[in-house]
Amino acid sequence: MSVSYWLDRAKARSPQRVDAVIIGAGIAGHSSAYWLEKEFPDFKIAVLEKGLRGSGATGRNAGFITCGSVEHFSRLVQTHGEESAREMWQYSEKNLSLLKEELNLSLDKHGFEQKGSFSLASSEHELKELKESALLMKKLNISVEVLDEKECAQRLGCEGFKGGVKYCDDASINPLLLIDEIHGRLSPHVSFYENHEVFSIEKKGQTRLVRTNQGSFEADVVIMATNGYSALLHPFFKGKIEPTRGQILATEAVAPFMEGPSYANFVLDYFRQLPSGELIIGGFRQLDKQGEVGYSDETNPIIHSALEKFIEDHLPRLKNKKITHKWSGVMGFSFDGQPIIGSLADDPQVYFLGGFTAHGLGLAFHGAKTLSDILQGRSCPEFLNARRI
Ligand SMILES: Cc1cc2nc3c(=O)[nH]c(=O)nc-3n(C[C@H](O)[C@H](O)[C@H](O)COP(=O)(O)OP(=O)(O)OC[C@H]3O[C@@H](n4cnc5c(N)ncnc54)[C@H](O)[C@@H]3O)c2cc1C
Numbered sequence: 021m022s023v024s025y026w027l028d029r030a031k032a033r034s035p036q037r038v039d040a041v042i043i044g045a046g047i048a049g050h051s052s053a054y055w056l057e058k059e060f061p062d063f064k065i066a067v068l069e070k071g072l073r074g075s076g077a078t079g080r081n082a083g084f085i086t087c088g089s090v091e092h093f094s095r096l097v098q099t100h101g102e103e104s105a106r107e108m109w110q111y112s113e114k115n116l117s118l119l120k121e122e123l124n125l126s127l128d129k130h131g132f133e134q135k136g137s138f139s140l141a142s143s144e145h146e147l148k149e150l151k152e153s154a155l156l157m158k159k160l161n162i163s164v165e166v167l168d169e170k171e172c173a174q175r176l177g178c179e180g181f182k183g184g185v186k187y188c189d190d191a192s193i194n195p196l197l198l199i200d201e202i203h204g205r206l207s208p209h210v211s212f213y214e215n216h217e218v219f220s221i222e223k224k225g226q227t228r229l230v231r232t233n234q235g236s237f238e239a240d241v242v243i244m245a246t247n248g249y250s251a252l253l254h255p256f257f258k259g260k261i262e263p264t265r266g267q268i269l270a271t272e273a274v275a276p277f278m279e280g281p282s283y284a285n286f287v288l289d290y291f292r293q294l295p296s297g298e299l300i301i302g303g304f305r306q307l308d309k310q311g312e313v314g315y316s317d318e319t320n321p322i323i324h325s326a327l328e329k330f331i332e333d334h335l336p337r338l339k340n341k342k343i344t345h346k347w348s349g350v351m352g353f354s355f356d357g358q359p360i361i362g363s364l365a366d367d368p369q370v371y372f373l374g375g376f377t378a379h380g381l382g383l384a385f386h387g388a389k390t391l392s393d394i395l396q397g398r399s400c401p402e403f404l405n406a407r408r409i
Pocket of ligand 1: 044046082219250253302375
């Protein structure tokens with residue numbers, strides 16, 4: 021990111037002094053403020069956001085709170101081994117239990133439901149992999165159920181899948197109401213500055229100077245919660261966090277028919293029915309991989325045609341129902357599919373929380389707790405540690 025001499029309004033004013041600056045007001049920024057304040061109640065914290073709170077991926081996602089990662093469990097085991105795969109799964113399980121314990125989530129107030137989630141197989145080959153995953157998970161006492169083709173149709177109202185698995189403990193939510201809940205719990209020590217785009221973080225003796233289009237801030241600790249946009253602000257993230265677009269559509273409401281949210285086709289595509297009856301359907305990034313890299317939130321006609329075709333092929337109850345919204349958002353995919361948490365090697369006063377690789381709701385709240393642990397000198401699981409890069 022660059023800034024012109026004229027737009028650098030920060031240069032004329034003296035910086036505001038705070039204890040910590042958090043850059044980005046999505047789920048990661050809100051969660052960081054929450055845990056930081058809990059651990060350091062006297063801290064003065066400024067949260068700087070270039071748009072509005074939640075205007076990044078957090079306000080544009082599908083609301084699945086799922087455990088694990090972007091791939092089937094058997095692949096996680098193949099890549100990392102059984103013990104590490106279990107550790108990764110448990111980390112996201114803990115995320116959900118922390119959300120429930122700390123925030124008292126409910127259907128009425130947050131659209132929160134814990135009905136499990138499904139992963140459906142589009143081919144016999146995928147079904148075999150899902151069954152292998154289920155076996156491994158049962159061995160590790162993870163609650164999972166295998167479904168055949170008929171059960172998928174009966175319980176989810178969808179056609180054309182060979183079978184699937186249910187991850188019994190997963191949940192879903194309205195993601196904006198989730199961050200509003202966190203926001204409402206913060207004290208006046210935490211101030212949010214919307215429409216403040218950060219363009220540089222500079223070393224200034226023992227502190228860091230954070231310059232924005234509207235003024236500057238000086239702090240001992242800076243937390244970047246900038247997700248897919250991170251490489252625009254800091255060169256460290258080039259090649260480590262890839263800005264990757266996701267596309268979604270929403271339909272008008274129909275009578276409830278779906279037992280829970282579902283992924284399909286190797287976790288690439290997904291759909292869910294909201295408590296109010298509307299359907300949300302997303303995915304198909306695989307159809308235009310190159311076109312879906314970048315920072316714009318344009319909709320992609322190739323992918324939206326595929327989403328509409330998905331309705332025709334798999335969701336007969338939505339026949340002739342109106343599509344009410346189409347949108348996209350930018351996700352932060354990390355180089356190894358796992359989040360990145362901790363301070364940067366070239367500046368230990370600048371911390372990062374992100375790279376959730378399409379799973380921020382399933383990881384960021386616990387991730388922010390881990391970040392506050394790191395700030396207190398406690399250790400961080402190796403698979404998340406920013407120093408692994
Ligand atoms: C279409 C889609 C569907 C998804 N579905 C799911 C799902 O069902 N479940 C799930 O867990 N995850 C899902 N995700 C991913 C999830 O939304 C993200 O993992 C999560 O929101 C990341 O949160 P964040 O706070 O790190 O990022 P963001 O919400 O993107 O927040 C980062 C913020 O930083 C701000 N920012 C960036 N640069 C600057 C700067 N220089 N100065 C000031 N502010 C800055 C941005 O404006 C933004 O608001 C989906 C994402 C998309 C796009």
